[in-house]
Amino acid sequence: MTTVEEPRTTTFDDNDQKPIGFGRMLRKEDPRLLRGRGRFTDDVQLPGMLHLAILRSPFAHARIVSVDTSAAEAAPGVKAVVTGEALKGLGLAWMPTLSNDVQAVLATDKVRFQGQEVAFVVAENRYAARDALELIDVEYDVLDPVIDVRQALAPDAPLIRDDLEGKTNNHCFDWETGDAEATEAVFARADVVVKQDIVYPRVHPAPMETCGAVADFDAVEGKLKLWSTTQAPHAHRTLYAIVAGLPEHKIQVIAPDIGGGFGNKVPIYPGYVCAIVGSIVTGKPVKWMEDRSENLISTGFARDYIMRGEIAATHDGKILAIRTNVLADHGAFNGTAAPVKYPAGFFGVFTGSYDLEAAYCSMTAVYTNKAPGGVAYACSFRITEAVYLVERIVDCLAAELDMDPAELRLKNFIKPEQFPYETKTGWVYDSGNYEPTMRLAMDIAGYPALRREQAEKRSRGELMGIGIAFFTEAVGAGPRKDMDILGLGMADGCELRVHPTGKAVVRLSVKTQGQGHETTFAQIVAEEIGIPPADIEVVHGDTDQTPFGLGTYGSRSTPVSGAAAALVARKVRDKAQLIASAMLEVTVADLEWVKGSFQVKGDPGKAVTIQQIAMRAHGAGDLPDGVEGGLEAQICYNPSNLTYPHGAYICVVDIDPGTAQVKVRRFIAVDDCGTRINPMIIEGQVHGGLTDGVGMALMEMIAFDEDGNCLGASLMDYLIPTSLEVPDWETGYTVTPSPHHPIGAKGVGESATVGSPPAIVNAVVDALKPYGVRHADMPLTPSRVWDAMRGRATPP
Numbered sequence: 001m002t003t004v005e006e007p008r009t010t011t012f013d014d015n016d017q018k019p020i021g022f023g024r025m026l027r028k029e030d031p032r033l034l035r036g037r038g039r040f041t042d043d044v045q046l047p048g049m050l051h052l053a054i055l056r057s058p059f060a061h062a063r064i065v066s067v068d069t070s071a072a073e074a075a076p077g078v079k080a081v082v083t084g085e086a087l088k089g090l091g092l093a094w095m096p097t098l099s100n101d102v103q104a105v106l107a108t109d110k111v112r113f114q115g116q117e118v119a120f121v122v123a124e125n126r127y128a129a130r131d132a133l134e135l136i137d138v139e140y141d142v143l144d145p146v147i148d149v150r151q152a153l154a155p156d157a158p159l160i161r162d163d164l165e166g167k168t169n170n171h172c173f174d175w176e177t178g179d180a181e182a183t184e185a186v187f188a189r190a191d192v193v194v195k196q197d198i199v200y201p202r203v204h205p206a207p208m209e210t211c212g213a214v215a216d217f218d219a220v221e222g223k224l225k226l227w228s229t230t231q232a233p234h235a236h237r238t239l240y241a242i243v244a245g246l247p248e249h250k251i252q253v254i255a256p257d258i259g260g261g262f263g264n265k266v267p268i269y270p271g272y273v274c275a276i277v278g279s280i281v282t283g284k285p286v287k288w289m290e291d292r293s294e295n296l297i298s299t300g301f302a303r304d305y306i307m308r309g310e311i312a313a314t315h316d317g318k319i320l321a322i323r324t325n326v327l328a329d330h331g332a333f334n335g336t337a338a339p340v341k342y343p344a345g346f347f348g349v350f351t352g353s354y355d356l357e358a359a360y361c362s363m364t365a366v367y368t369n370k371a372p373g374g375v376a377y378a379c380s381f382r383i384t385e386a387v388y389l390v391e392r393i394v395d396c397l398a399a400e401l402d403m404d405p406a407e408l409r410l411k412n413f414i415k416p417e418q419f420p421y422e423t424k425t426g427w428v429y430d431s432g433n434y435e436p437t438m439r440l441a442m443d444i445a446g447y448p449a450l451r452r453e454q455a456e457k458r459s460r461g462e463l464m465g466i467g468i469a470f471f472t473e474a475v476g477a478g479p480r481k482d483m484d485i486l487g488l489g490m491a492d493g494c495e496l497r498v499h500p501t502g503k504a505v506v507r508l509s510v511k512t513q514g515q516g517h518e519t520t521f522a523q524i525v526a527e528e529i530g531i532p533p534a535d536i537e538v539v540h541g542d543t544d545q546t547p548f549g550l551g552t553y554g555s556r557s558t559p560v561s562g563a564a565a566a567l568v569a570r571k572v573r574d575k576a577q578l579i580a581s582a583m584l585e586v587t588v589a590d591l592e593w594v595k596g597s598f599q600v601k602g603d604p605g606k607a608v609t610i611q612q613i614a615m616r617a618h619g620a621g622d623l624p625d626g627v628e629g630g631l632e633a634q635i636c637y638n639p640s641n642l643t644y645p646h647g648a649y650i651c652v653v654d655i656d657p658g659t660a661q662v663k664v665r666r667f668i669a670v671d672d673c674g675t676r677i678n679p680m681i682i683e684g685q686v687h688g689g690l691t692d693g694v695g696m697a698l699m700e701m702i703a704f705d706e707d708g709n710c711l712g713a714s715l716m717d718y719l720i721p722t723s724l725e726v727p728d729w730e731t732g733y734t735v736t737p738s739p740h741h742p743i744g745a746k747g748v749g750e751s752a753t754v755g756s757p758p759a760i761v762n763a764v765v766d767a768l769k770p771y772g773v774r775h776a777d778m779p780l781t782p783s784r785v786w787d788a789m790r791g792r793a794t795p796p
């Protein structure tokens with residue numbers, strides 16, 4: 001791995017491994033995780049605990065005629081069998097989704113996708129529960145399914161959501177943004193217009209740990225304790241409270257260690273609700289853990305956008321406008337998790353990093369007989385789709401104009417002096433300086449030399465491609481004036497308590513799934529109050545222990561909770577300053593903060609450390625008038641805007657002309673996420689995201705046959721990349737701080753997943769230029785590449 005050397009802006013203490021603030025600190029969580037001492041949901045064992053298994057529909061669309069559970073109930077070890085009809089009696093057969101739709105917990109009337117939950121068994125162990133599933137006799141009346149999203153709105157298409165009153169077709173929602181008329185006017189006068197149909201196929205986040213829960217309902221206390229694989233414990237708790245009619249303080253949601261989320265663990269799944277019901281009806285703790293196939297066929301998938309992109313430009317390559325029309329497949333229930341005002345997530349940033357005169361998008365979303373979901377897999381709320389669209393269509397324009405794709409981008413970037421920049425779809429990019437980022441990527445790549453190498457190879461009939469993608473993301477949802485999920489504003493609470501000996505505990509509302517929050521949030525607090533991160537305990541993932549907030553997704557932890565952590569630490573520091581002024585017998589104005597202590601200005605000998613102040617705050621002796629004892633604070637941070645990280649990615653591929661196999665030979669990623677808290681963790685995030693990108697670009701797709709059978713139901717069929725398919729990543733960075741974030745940091749957790757697929761596809765298409773190929777849809781498997789070389793379009 002090549003990394004452009006980090007400048008040491010960090011404050012390190014005597015021991016180089018222990019930065020007092022930002023820097024390459026090793027992860028605090030790793031000793032636990034690497035030694036097998038992590039505690040995941042499946043590790044939770046409670047006395048008398050029972051196990052739950054779910055019966056799933058074999059059909060994509062079928063009416064349920066009858067369900068006979070008698071044999072299953074009589075099976076050895078079985079404690080309860082619950083059907084949709086039984087849940088109906090409790091008013092729990094349906095639950096709200098995070099997008100104001102409803103989803104069946106257990107099907108009552110119909111099944112609407114293969115793998116849908118139909119009944120569950122609770123038994124003494126996992127095997128007894130699973131064996132008993134076989135004994136449940138369900139009679140189905142099979143209906144025609146809607147699988148091809150393009151057919152969903154045909155007049156004779158079978159109606160999927162007949163549960164919704166007055167529904168007569170499979171229409172889910174329409175959405176538009178930008179100015180249709182202004183865009184049309186610009187297109188009418190453009191020298192060049194390029195149009196391209198682009199599909200972002202359905203993919204799945206496939207985290208290493210599948211979803212699961214352990215529910216423990218205490219009928220005496222009336223309290224429910226739920227361990228679950230959730231990225232948003234507080235939001236989930238409030239939803240359970242609303243659905244169950246219990247107060248929040250009677251529900252404790254604990255998200256223990258999580259083995260990867262990638263958005264897959266944002267929705268509330270029927271299985272969680274089943275576990276809760278299972279515990280209520282048996283009076284025992286109940287565990288439900290999915291297997292791999294259940295995870296792949298029934299939980300939140302991602303993408304599934306069919307996009308038509310159009311770009312208008314002048315002859316010399318000034319991009320004027322972008323227009324797109326999208327057909328979005330939302331599956332059987334709209335289970336997307338997007339802020340209420342944004343049914344298409346943040347797709348509105350499809351204008352990319354370019355200064356345009358006009359832009360317009362119209363979108364139609366439909367129901368199909370497929371699993372619900374839509375926002376997952378490091379999607380940044382659909383920015384993945386948006387970036388893919390714009391970066392592909394810009395490359396199509398470069399091909400049309402016979403212009404170098406790097407030059408075309410450089411010519412059209414929003415200029416640094418234009419920030420804050422309002423896009424033609426109304427997003428205000430907070431800060432950016434795109435050209436240096438692009439130039440750095442080109443330098444690392446040795447761009448001109450690569451193009452020379454390519455020309456030589458082409459002359460010998462070898463297929464080498466160079467692909468570029470430049471992205472701007474919008475992460476850190478979000479300002480509560482525009483953003484809420486089911487009425488819950490997207491602010492984050494944070495509490496900081498400094499104990500008498502100067503050690504601290506910070507409590508977060510966000511929850512790591514592997515991003516290293518226990519380390520980086522300790523570093524943020526350390527940077528602000530000078531207590532070493534090793535002495536700062538990060539508490540998260542337990543609603544009884546942490547303040548309310550909306551959780552981890554959309555790379556919002558650093559932009560929102562990271563800001564909260566910095567500000568709560570400043571609040572504590574302000575109080576510490578009052579106490580220091582009493583201790584040193586000077587006024588507050590006479591003190592200056594030198595990381596870790598307050599000093600009398602001009603007299604460094606007179607100083608008190610934060611640890612001494614902490615002891616004084618809790619100790620004997622008077623405090624200044626109006627200052628309470630203790631050293632702690634809490635806040636709720638409402639961001640004023642999103643943060644807009646950006647990046648320049650360059651991919652080099654070689655294609656074997658005999659087998660059409662694509663090999664990613666080099667990948668250069670230059671990211672700008674503003675102020676960098678822990679460069680090692682950022683690199684880990686980028687490496688992981690780039691690997692995701694190779695997967696999506698070259699091998700991953702959840703496909704269905706015409707009966708609606710999911711063809712990607714195991715990791716034999718749903719291919720994900722291994723270390724063998726990825727190159728040694730070459731990373732670099734630039735730093736353009738966010739002007740409104742207290743430490744200038746922007747999110748980075750999804751950047752590489754967002755930015756890498758277009759770079760890889762652009763590289764493949766570039767390699768295939770001699771064959772006259774202008775576009776090919778992901779995943780670029782050998783057969784698809786072969787078809788593209790032979791001029792045959794493959795259906796998505």
Ligand code: MCN
Nearest residue numbers: 260261262378514520554555556557558677678747748749
């Ligand atoms: N960071 C930093 N400096 C910055 C920005 C971020 O050091 N300027 C650090 C943060 O402190 C944090 C990590 O990088 O430790 C990611 O931060 P951020 O970008 O705020 O993203 P989140 O913590 O909110 O994580 C969510 C994001 C999402 S939405 C998906 S999807 C995804 C991703 O993170 N899922 C992941 N990365 C993942 N990584 C792992 N290992 N597992 C997942 O499930």
Ligand code: CUN
Nearest residue numbers: 263378379553554
């Ligand atoms: Cu969209 S996947 Mo992440 O936001 O949890």
